[in-house]
Amino acid sequence: MTDMDLIVNLYDLPADVEADPRPALAEKGIKIKRALAADKSDICDFIRREFSRGWADEAEKALMNFPSALYIAVYEEKVVGFACYDTSALGYYGPLGVDKTMRGKGIAQALTSICLKAMREKGYGYAIINAGPVEYYIKRLNAKIIGDHNCVFENLIVEPVKPDRTGEVIETL
Numbered sequence: 524m525t526d527m528d529l530i531v532n533l534y535d536l537p538a539d540v541e542a543d544p545r546p547a548l549a550e551k552g553i554k555i556k557r558a559l560a561a562d563k564s565d566i567c568d569f570i571r572r573e574f575s576r577g578w579a580d581e582a583e584k585a586l587m588n589f590p591s592a593l594y595i596a597v598y599e600e601k602v603v604g605f606a607c608y609d610t611s612a613l614g615y616y617g618p619l620g621v622d623k624t625m626r627g628k629g630i631a632q633a634l635t636s637i638c639l640k641a642m643r644e645k646g647y648g649y650a651i652i653n654a655g656p657v658e659y660y661i662k663r664l665n666a667k668i669i670g671d672h673n674c675v676f677e678n679l680i681v682e683p684v685k686p687d688r689t690g691e692v693i694e695t696l
């Protein structure tokens with residue numbers, strides 16, 4: 524299975540995504556912040572350690588946008604989650620990741636809520652997500668699958684596997 528592209532209507536977000544997620548997280552000692560360049564090393568070290576170098580590079584790109592398109596979750600003065608948009612292509616949301624020990628607390632939901640509303644504020648009507656956990660986005664955002672491809676990422680040094688037209692994965696193109 525390759526990654527899927529999904530689309531989310533930013534003007535029809537579920538009520539719990541539309542709501543401000545920060546008060547509930549603050550009660551658990553977790554803050555969501557728009558990332559600043561001065562924290563780049565700490566953030567990218569976290570992403571490289573927990574996820575991948577490629578995701579750290581994408582986050583760095585988002586951080587260098589004005590305004591920063593990278594949001595982080597902070598717990599006990601440490602980065603425990605991140606999400607960003609407009610990284611490899613404009614209008615794309617992601618990557619998104621939460622520290623394994625901090626999952627299930629609503630951190631991804633909060634990061635997603637804040638990022639998608641920031642995208643809407645920037646002027647987008649829809650966000651595209653190259654996922655990953657397709658069921659998560661369908662369940663949380665009412666996202667719709669629009670494709671089964673990795674076109675945006677085909678210029679990577681190691682190209683993603685592409686499906687054929689029937690949706691079955693073929694190894695080489």
Ligand SMILES: CC(C)(COP(=O)(O)OP(=O)(O)OC[C@H]1O[C@@H](n2cnc3c(N)ncnc32)[C@H](O)[C@@H]1OP(=O)(O)O)[C@@H](O)C(=O)NCCC(=O)NCCS
Nearest residue numbers: 617619620621626627628629630631632654655656658659
């Ligand atoms: C997916 C991820 C970001 C969720 O983070 P989180 O902070 O635990 O998410 P939340 O607390 O907001 O939501 C947890 C809910 O999502 C569900 N969920 C988590 N991962 C899921 C998946 N892959 N598929 C379906 N549902 C999923 C959980 O079952 C839970 O459901 P519940 O609230 O009904 O019990 C996290 O598991 C992660 O970092 N995964 C690895 C990186 C990844 O896949 N990122 C997405 C890249 S596009």
